[in-house]
Amino acid sequence: MSDLIEFKHVSFSYHQMEEEAEPIPVLHDVNLSVKKGEFVAVLGHNGSGKSTLAKHINAILQPSEGVVYVDAIDTRDDNMIFEIRQHVGMVFQNPDNQIVATIVEEDVAFALENLGVEPKEIRKRVDAALKGVGMFAYREHAPHQLSGGQKQRVAIAGIIAMNPDCIVLDEPTAMLDPHGRREVLKTIQRLNKEHGTTVILITHFMDEAASADRVVVVDGGKVLMDDVPKAVFLQVERMKEIGLDVPQVTELAYELNKAGVPFAPDVLTVEEFAAEFKRMMEA
């Protein structure tokens, strides 16, 4: 598998309004690569730089130093911005800020219309996208009649109608209730598994990150950890130090270890914990 996205020694600073003011550094020497078809979760507390990092992936921001490649295109090339944005779609936190039309299917068709896609092709892609997120039955509804989770799925449909290789989601479930969260997460996972879409999911929810192929932890504008979920969550102390959580069963396994019980520390789910418990009881 080739790298779809590549960060090479990327640093970024925000410039302040006053000219003499020092720029505020956000990212420091970030190196990161994401392969086609991967599901990568990005964790970090507020202000860690994870959203700034995400905005580099579809050239909303360009690096102050270093290079970002999207499918081997340098994001600093202004002529290629539209090309890059067709490779990478972004979904943001607040569903209400992302919906522009008054009917669900018109909203999903919005970008395609702007791209000048044939009407017949638009129809086909909009229907497929809405089916992909399980919102086809609502295609003629007004967005305000939908729940938060449903609106967020419509926003995702608007992105996948453009057939991107990669979707970047910046805390897409932060404003949703548990039911809405589950709907959105399932949709993302299905896109990744069934359509091979590369997913980069920025989240504060550790259970969402636990289901990813890889977890990248960002702190102070640097990549602190980059590994499979088990290896990252195993470091309970370190995660807590930087203000992040681990799944409750992982913390419980860690606590048992601290008390001297040789319990396997790398359990992430209830099922894994129960299996390990059974093994110990039968040992």
Added chain:
Amino acid sequence: MAIIKTEHLTHLYGKGTPFEKAAIHDVNLEIEEGELVGVIGHTGSGKSTLIQHLNGLLKPTSGHIYIDGTDIFENTQILQKTRFKVGLVFQYPEYQLFEETVEKDIAFGPKNLGFTEEQINEAVSHAMECVGLSDKFRKKSPFELSGGQKRRVAIAGVIAMRPKVLILDEPTAGLDPKGRDTILNLISDYHRAEKNTVLLVSHSMEDVAKYCSKVLVMNQGSVFSYGTVAETFSRADEIEQIGLSVPQVTRLFSLLSKEGFEAGEEVYTIARAKEILLQKFLQKGGTNDVI
């Protein structure tokens, strides 16, 4: 005597139109003074409609609300007093900040209550202390603070009115784990120090299990259950059926019990889970040297 009591409280939206819908239906509740109550329910379960009745922002279609034994809709004087007695912090309250300085923003409520300068000053100091903001924030513009700090200023603005009941609608929405713990610890400390009643609307069963003494579960406009945390989680399966989640450790113990290990109680915190499992391993260790 219950500080909050509702009798057959019902609220219909769009009454008399084809879109008529009961947001809450026949809610009968009695909440004792001094409780820290977690309010849980999925979107559309009626929890926001319910809390907006408790300080008279919404008027019931039928039924009554009693705060401290008084029907809050008896007359407008009582209603007005209720608004100060029951402080309501909305979702994303930081969007409601408007003053030039933190101090002025927090003072807005007490000022409107007719406090003297000295009283206002004291109320602001007290409220800032409650939310962990030091004096150096007083003269700062609320708009140059971080999201978590702004939210604390907004909460302080309600605390400054010294309400007997404090209601917070999802105070941790959108915060990272550290910001979430900071706010919840502050609320918990405030509750312990003031010994007044706090209602906390949350989507997180983990947080409710960790911080609250009682849990109110709303479902489809009605009260599904109201009781202690242990009583609530003894119905874990039913709670999952109505689309809510229970803490991961609670799910773990219900799975373990299906496989033959009985804890003999509802487990909903990591600390308790650890104690129970350690004991289990110790018992076994006596014969098998596991530990």
